[in-house]
Amino acid sequence: MLAGFFLKLKDHKIPVSIKEYLMLIEGMKKRVISPSIDEFYYLARATLVKDESNYDKFDRAFGEFFKGIEALAGATVDVPLEWLVKQVELNLSPEEKALIEALGGWEKLMEEFKKRLEEQKGRHQGGSKWIGTGGTSPFGAYGYNPEGIRIGQDRSRNRSAVKVWDAREYRNLDDSVELGTRNIKVALRRLRRFARDGAPEELDLDTTIHKTAKNAGLLDLHMRPERHNAVKVLMFLDIGGSMDDHIKLCQELFSATKTEFKHLEYYYFHNCLYDFVWKDNRRRHGERTRTWDIMHKYGHDYKLIFVGDATMSPYEVLQPGGSIEYHNEEAGAVWMQRILDVYHKAVWLNPEPEEIWPYRQSISILRDIMGGRMYPTTIEGIERAMRVLTKG
Amino acid sequence: MRFKGTANYVATDDLMLAVNAAITLERPLLVKGEPGTGKTRLAIEVSQALDLPLLEWHIKSTTKAQQGLYEYDAVSRLRDSQLGDPRVHDISNYIVKGMLWQALTADRPVVLLIDEVDKADIEFPNDLLRELDRMEFYVYETKELIQARHRPIVFITSNNEKELPDAFLRRCFFHYIRFPDKDTMERIVDVHFPGIKKMLLREALEVFFEVRDVPGMKKKPSTSELLDWLKLLLAEDISPEALRSKDRKAIIPPLHGALLKNEQDVHLFERLIFMARHNR
Numbered sequence: 001m002l003a004g005f006f007l008k009l010k011d012h013k014i015p016v017s018i019k020e021y022l023m024l025i026e027g028m029k030k031r032v033i034s035p036s037i038d039e040f041y042y043l044a045r046a047t048l049v050k051d052e053s054n055y056d057k058f059d060r061a062f063g064e065f066f067k068g069i070e071a072l073a074g075a076t077v078d079v080p081l082e083w084l085v086k087q088v089e090l091n092l093s094p095e096e097k098a099l100i101e102a103l104g105g106w107e108k109l110m111e112e113f114k115k116r117l118e119e120q121k122g123r124h125q126g127g128s129k130w131i132g133t134g135g136t137s138p139f140g141a142y143g144y145n146p147e148g149i150r151i152g153q154d155r156s157r158n159r160s161a162v163k164v165w166d167a168r169e170y171r172n173l174d175d176s177v178e179l180g181t182r183n184i185k186v187a188l189r190r191l192r193r194f195a196r197d198g199a200p201e202e203l204d205l206d207t208t209i210h211k212t213a214k215n216a217g218l219l220d221l222h223m224r225p226e227r228h229n230a231v232k233v234l235m236f237l238d239i240g241g242s243m244d245d246h247i248k249l250c251q252e253l254f255s256a257t258k259t260e261f262k263h264l265e266y267y268y269f270h271n272c273l274y275d276f277v278w279k280d281n282r283r284r285h286g287e288r289t290r291t292w293d294i295m296h297k298y299g300h301d302y303k304l305i306f307v308g309d310a311t312m313s314p315y316e317v318l319q320p321g322g323s324i325e326y327h328n329e330e331a332g333a334v335w336m337q338r339i340l341d342v343y344h345k346a347v348w349l350n351p352e353p354e355e356i357w358p359y360r361q362s363i364s365i366l367r368d369i370m371g372g373r374m375y376p377t378t379i380e381g382i383e384r385a386m387r388v389l390t391k392g
Numbered sequence: 393m394r395f396k397g398t399a400n401y402v403a404t405d406d407l408m409l410a411v412n413a414a415i416t417l418e419r420p421l422l423v424k425g426e427p428g429t430g431k432t433r434l435a436i437e438v439s440q441a442l443d444l445p446l447l448e449w450h451i452k453s454t455t456k457a458q459q460g461l462y463e464y465d466a467v468s469r470l471r472d473s474q475l476g477d478p479r480v481h482d483i484s485n486y487i488v489k490g491m492l493w494q495a496l497t498a499d500r501p502v503v504l505l506i507d508e509v510d511k512a513d514i515e516f517p518n519d520l521l522r523e524l525d526r527m528e529f530y531v532y533e534t535k536e537l538i539q540a541r542h543r544p545i546v547f548i549t550s551n552n553e554k555e556l557p558d559a560f561l562r563r564c565f566f567h568y569i570r571f572p573d574k575d576t577m578e579r580i581v582d583v584h585f586p587g588i589k590k591m592l593l594r595e596a597l598e599v600f601f602e603v604r605d606v607p608g609m610k611k612k613p614s615t616s617e618l619l620d621w622l623k624l625l626l627a628e629d630i631s632p633e634a635l636r637s638k639d640r641k642a643i644i645p646p647l648h649g650a651l652l653k654n655e656q657d658v659h660l661f662e663r664l665i666f667m668a669r670h671n672r
Contacts, residue, residue: 015558017558017562019562019563020562023417023419026417027413027416027417030416030417032409032412032413032416032417033409033413038405039409042405042406042409042410043409043410043413045406046406046409046410046413046414046421046565046566046567047413047565047566049566050422050556050558050561050562050564050566051561051566052424052568055568203467205466205467208466208467208470209466209470212470217473217474218474219470219471219474221467
C-alpha cells in the first residue's frame with residue numbers, strides 16, 4: 001500500500017527517494033506515530049518533503065491517494081453533515097420544516113448536499129470557503145439560506161481528519177513562476193568562480209610549513225589573499241517599448257545581479273544591439289557609449305548577458321537602417337555577431353514565455369545568432385543559462 | 393524521550409511529531425521558516441525539556457565543515473617546536489575539537505544545533521554528509537576514528553538563503569514552521585506575557601496582522617518582533633486605546649520601530665494609512 005503512495009508522490013513530481021521511503025517505514029516500525037491518519041500525514045510530510053514549496057503538491061497527492069481510505073473510515077462527510085442538519089434545523093421555522101417534509105425530507109436534501117460537496121472537492125476548491133458557497137446554493141433553491149458561510153467556518157474548527165491536507169494551506173508557496181530576488185540570487189550563484197587576489201590576509205598553511213622546513217625549522221609565516229568571487233559580467237538590458245510589460249521582472253533580475261557580482265557592468269539598448277548603448281535612460285540621446293569602445297574596454301573574460309524580449313520587426317535585426325532609434329549603418333545582426341566574437345561566453349535571457357518563441361520571427365533570428373543560447377527568465381531558465389556561462 | 397512542548401514554547405502538533413520522529417530515528421531535523429518564528433529557539437527548548445546539554449554551532453559565511461569536526465593548530469605547534477616545548481611531540485595536543493566532535497564523544501546524548509546552515513558556502517552541507525549520516529569521522533593527524541558514543545539529536549536551521557543539496561536533504565527530516573495564525577499567536581503571547589491585558593493584546597494583534605497584510609512589505613514583522621513590541625508597549629504602559637486612536641496626528645502605531653525594520657516599509661505604511669484616512 002505504501003509503495004503505491006510512494007509512486008503517487010513521484011507522479012506528482014515530488015522529488016522523493018528510496019532512502020526517504022525507507023526512513024518512513026522505519027519510523028512506522030519504531031512506532032513514532034500512533035495509528036492515526038493525521039499523524040501519518042505529518043510523519044510522511046516530514047520524511048518525504050524537503051522543501052516547503054512542495055507542501056501543496058504533497059497535500060494534493062495525499063488527498064488523492066487516501067480518498068478511498070477516508071471513505072471507509074467514514075470521517076469525511078458524516079460528522080459535518082449531522083452537524084449541518086442540526087444547524088439548519090435551528091434556523092427553521094415550523095412552516096419551513098413542513099415545507100422540507102413536502103419536498104422529500106431531510107434525507108433527500110442532504111443527499112443532494114453531499115453530492116455537491118463531493119463535486120466541489122473533485123475540483124479542488126479547498127479551504128473553508130467552498131462549504132459556504134456550496135452550502136448556500138442548494139439550500140437557496142429551496143427558498144432559505146441557513147447562513148451558509150457560518151457553517152463553513154464552524155466546520156473548520158471541528159477538525160476532522162481530512163481537513164489538514166484538504167485545507168491546502170501551503171497553496172501559495174507552490175508557485176514555480178514566482179521570481180523573487182532571492183531565488184534569482186540562488187540561480188546566479190552558479191556563476192561564482194573563486195580566485196585569490198587582493199591583499200594577503202589569510203594564513204597559507206602549506207607554504208608556511210614548506211618555507212619553515214626550508215628555513216631549518218625557523219618559523220616563516222606566509223599569508224595569502226582570501227578567495228573572492230572573481231566572475232566578471234557584462235550585461236545589456238533592453239529597455240522601453242515592448243519591454244514595458246516585463247519591468248518588474250527585469251528590476252528583480254537586475255537587483256539580484258547587482259548584489260551578486262562584484263564586477264558587473266551594465267548598459268541599455270533598445271530592441272537590438274547597434275553601434276551605441278547607454279548607461280542612463282534619461283540621457284540616452286546625450287550620453288551614449290560606442291559599442292566598439294565597450295568591446296575594447298572590457299576583456300574577453302567577461303561573461304555577456306543580454307536581457308530582452310527580442311520582439312521586433314525582423315528588419316530591425318537584419319537590415320542596415322532598420323533601427324527605430326536612428327539610422328544605423330550596419331545591421332543589428334552584424335553588431336551581435338561582432339560582440340559575440342569578442343565574448344565567447346554569452347547568453348540571452350528572454351522574459352517572454354518559451355512556448356511563444358517559435359511564433360516570433362525576430363526571436364528565432366536572434367536565437368540563431370546566439371547559437372541557441374536563449375533562455376526564459378524563470379529560475380530554471382536562469383539556472384540553465386548560468387550553467388552554460390560557467391562551462392569550460 | 394518524547395518532546396511535548398515546554399512551558400514557554402508553543403509547538404504545533406506537526407512540529408512535535410517531526411521532533412519526535414527525529415529523536416526516535418536519530419536523524420537530523422532541518423527546520424525552515426520565516427525569520428523570527430522560533431527555529432533556533434526550538435533546539436534550546438528541546439534541550440531544556442529533555443534535560444540534555446545543548447551544543448550550538450553557529451554558521452557564518454566563512455565557516456568550513458572541517459571546523460565542526462576539528463582543527464589542527466599547526467602554527468602553535470611550529471611555535472612550540474621553536475621554544476622547545478615538550479608538548480610538541482604529541483600531535484593530539486594541537487587538535488582543537490569542534491562542536492560535532494564534542495557532541496559525538498559526550499558522556500550522554502546531547503542536542504546539537506547547527507544554526508543557519510545556509511549562511512555557509514554552497515558546498516558546506518555536502519561536506520557533512522557522512523558525518524551526519526554515520527555519526528563518525530576520521531582524524532587524519534592522529535589516525536583515529538571518532539565514533540558517536542550516543543547519537544546526538546541534531547537540529548539544523550535554514551533561512552533559505554541558499555538551496556541545500558538533495559543528498560543532504562535526503563538524510564534529514566524536514567519541518568517548515570508556518571507563520572502562526574491568530575489563535576496560536578495568542579497562545580504564544582500568553583506564554584511570554586502571562587497576565588497581559590486582554591484588551592491590549594487584542595488591539596496589538598489586530599495592528600500586528602494589519603501591518604503584516606500590507607502588500608509590498610520588504611520585511612514582514614514576525615513573532616519575535618511582535619514579542620519585542622509587546623514588551624515595549626508594556627514597559628511604556630501604553631493603553632489599548634492609543635493603539636486604535638483615531639487621532640490624525642498619530643499616523644503609525646506607537647513604537648513601530650520594533651515592528652518595521654526598514655525605512656521604505658515605514659514610508660509605505662505611512663502612505664497607506666494616510667490614504668486610508670483620506671478616503672474616510
